Amino acid sequence: MKIYVTRHGQTDYNKKELMQGRIDIPLNETGMEQACATKAKIGDVKFDAVYASPLTRAVQTASIIGDIDPSNIITDERIIEADFGKYDGVNYYKVAFPMTAYWTIPEIFPAPSGVEKVKDMVERTRSFLTELEQKDYENVLVVCHGGIIRPIRGYFENAKRGYIWRPRPKNCEIFVYESKDGTHRLVKDIK
DSSP states (O other): OOEEEOOOOOOOHHTTTBBTOOOOOOOOOOHHHHHHHHHHHHHSSSSSSSEEOOHHHHHHHHHHHTTTTTGGGGEGGGGSOOOOGGGSSSGGGGGHHHHHHHHHHHTTTTOOSSSSOOOHHHHHHHHHHHHHHSSSOSSSEEEEEEHHHHHHHHHHHTTTTTTSEEEEEEETTTOOOOOOOOEEEEEEEEE
């Protein structure tokens, strides 16, 4: 099975450098263009299934890249963005030091109170991915968020910590993984 994992296209919150977490913001015009450009880059891949976070920006991106009606997208709460708690909607550069430290170097700094812990993100993505790997798909698209892609990459790239935090995934960057007989490998990264 080939699993295409991508981050949603740009939103106005991305453009304004605001923490967006679980705030449900749609794609802006640039985000729509990014999704269309990514669809063009991958060509005529036929997806047996298209999964997305339930947030609008992910569903819109999945519809464009997967070339399917939004009603045919399988949404899953396990791949929703991290819960940023009181930091949702705050400018990246104006969040308190504990959040900046945590979101920059989570292997050293703990999650502030009310913010989802990386270990919880790892657990929920692992649950989603192990279930997905039991399906009989040839090609599948998974559209989610910058934060949650980090443990997804960690799973597929066998990261010791369970996540790959840096570099930060770009909007509509696609990581193509092959999953075969319980082993995984990165096939390509399409930017």
